[in-house]
Amino acid sequence: MKFKFRAHDTFFIRKGWLNKGMRNVQNDPQVFMGVNGNPMDILGIGANMVKALRYWLQAVGLTEEPPAGRKVQNFTNFGTVVYENDPYFEEMGTLWLLHYKLATNKTDATAWYYFFNEFKLSEFTRDDFVVQLNNYIRINDDEVSERSLEDDYNCIINTYVPRIKSNPEKVQPESNIDCPLGELGLIDIANKKEKIYKKTTPKKDTLHPLILLAVIVDQAAGQREIKISAIQNNTCNAGKVFNLDIITLTNLLYKIEHMGYIKVVRTAGLDVVRIEREVDFLECVREYYRAINN
Numbered sequence: 001m002k003f004k005f006r007a008h009d010t011f012f013i014r015k016g017w018l019n020k021g022m023r024n025v026q027n028d029p030q031v032f033m034g035v036n037g038n039p040m041d042i043l044g045i046g047a048n049m050v051k052a053l054r055y056w057l058q059a060v061g062l063t064e065e066p067p068a069g070r071k072v073q074n075f076t077n078f079g080t081v082v083y084e085n086d087p088y089f090e091e092m093g094t095l096w097l098l099h100y101k102l103a104t105n106k107t108d109a110t111a112w113y114y115f116f117n118e119f120k121l122s123e124f125t126r127d128d129f130v131v132q133l134n135n136y137i138r139i140n141d142d143e144v145s146e147r148s149l150e151d152d153y154n155c156i157i158n159t160y161v162p163r164i165k166s167n168p169e170k171v172q173p174e175s176n177i178d179c180p181l182g183e184l185g186l187i188d189i190a191n192k193k194e195k196i197y198k199k200t201t202p203k204k205d206t207l208h209p210l211i212l213l214a215v216i217v218d219q220a221a222g223q224r225e226i227k228i229s230a231i232q233n234n235t236c237n238a239g240k241v242f243n244l245d246i247i248t249l250t251n252l253l254y255k256i257e258h259m260g261y262i263k264v265v266r267t268a269g270l271d272v273v274r275i276e277r278e279v280d281f282l283e284c285v286r287e288y289y290r291a292i293n294n
Contacts (some may be wrong), residue, residue, distance in 0.1 A: 003110040003137065006148040007059070011052035012158040012179045018089045018098075020044075021057045022079065029072040059109045061101035081282055085289035089180060093288045096211045096242070099181055104236040111152035116243075117235040123190050123198045129153050157197060160187040186243050199243050209255040210291060212238055213262070214284035220275065228253070228264075228271045 024031045024042060032039055032054040039050045054073070057063040062079035065071050075083065078101070086094045102109050103116040114133050121128055130149045137144055162182040185206065190198040215238045220226050232239035232249055239249055250264075253273060257264050263274040279287070 002107055003140070003142055003144070004108050005110060005144050006151045007055045007108065008155055009048045009052045009055075010151050010155060011049055012155050013056050013060075013181065015178060015180055017045075017053055017056065018060070018062065018180075019087055021053050022062060022075070022083050022087070025057070025063055025073045025075070026083075029074055030070070032073060033071050055108075059102055059105055059112075060098040061105070062098075077282060078285070081285050081289075085286075085293075091289075091292060092183065092206055093208045093211045093292065095180055095184055096207060097214070097285060099184055099186070100211075100215055100241055102181075103241045111149065111156060113236075115156055117240045123196055125194070125196055126150060126153050157187065160184065161189065161197070201243050201245050201248055204248075207242060207244075207252065208288055208292070209252055209259060210284055210288040212242075212252050213256050213279070214281050214288070215241065216262075216273065217275065217279060217284055218281040224275045226273050226275075228273060231273065 020043060028036055028042075030036065031042060032050065040047055043050055043053065045053065057073065057079075058065065061076055062082065063073045064076050065073055078097075082089075082094055082097065089095070089098070102112050104113065106113040111133060114136055115129070118136060119129065119132060121132075130146060130153060133149055133152075134144070134146070159179045159181050162178050185200055185202050187197055188200045190196040216226065216231055219231075219234070219237045228249070231237050231253075232244070232246060234240070238244060239246075244252075253262065253264050256262050261275070261277050261279065263276055265272050265274060
């Protein structure tokens with residue numbers, strides 16, 4: 001399996017970047033290639049940031065490029081739905097969906113995939129993560145420089161921990177340097193002096209039930225009955241990707257049941273979710289935008 005590290009050139013997603021990227025890709029699918037003008041001038045960011053933005057649009061599933069031939073960026077179906085409904089990427093549900101796409105992107109965002117799906121420590125330092133990720137890469141017959149893995153770790157922390165927490169004295173209120181995904185509350189500081197961080201369960205009511213349903217349906221791949229333990233513990237499923245404990249997950253499942261999409265069956269030792277309404281991932285995403293706009 002092909003892995004990718006440090007493709008972001010140390011730049012995490014900045015506020016406003018995704019809108020800027022999508023707007024310009026819509027105007028010119030070859031904007032990153034400089035065919036119709038210098039991308040730095042058009043996008044208003046430096047050369048390395050241009051590379052990073054091109055990478056991020058694809059890593060969070062908004063755009064795709066053909067594997068061969070002209071490097072044209074096109075919206076994915078997911079990117080189209082998101083951009084039509086939330087072009088400025090301001091809704092919490094949008095941020096959760098982008099995070100889901102990123103944390104399940106084993107090929108293009110390997111460190112993110114590893115962090116949320118395979119990395120077992122709930123409290124950790126940079127060394128903990130780098131050593132374990134390195135072992136994982138070696139098991140999979142690959143080799144990557146330690147520096148690249150450290151840069152990925154720093155980028156993960158900067159993605160999910162707002163600067164106001166890590167460096168309050170250095171942050172101007174109007175600064176757009178934070179990553180929007182920091183609002184999800186998935187990583188926090190456990191010990192500032194020792195640089196120990198911890199995975200955290202999202203705060204109550206930040207995760208909309210329809211976003212959870214989108215992930216469950218996506219991972220179910222056509223199955224109508226899914227074990228709750230699979231939703232909780234399987235790689236790329238909601239429990240892992242959203243740092244959900246069983247209580248938070250169960251509460252959300254009952255909310256989805258109340259909406260009529262699923263049945264939670266906990267009798268006769270079953271503990272399963274039955275999908276009652278035929279919906280796919282994108283339909284759940286559309287339903288989410290309809291629900292918040294009503």
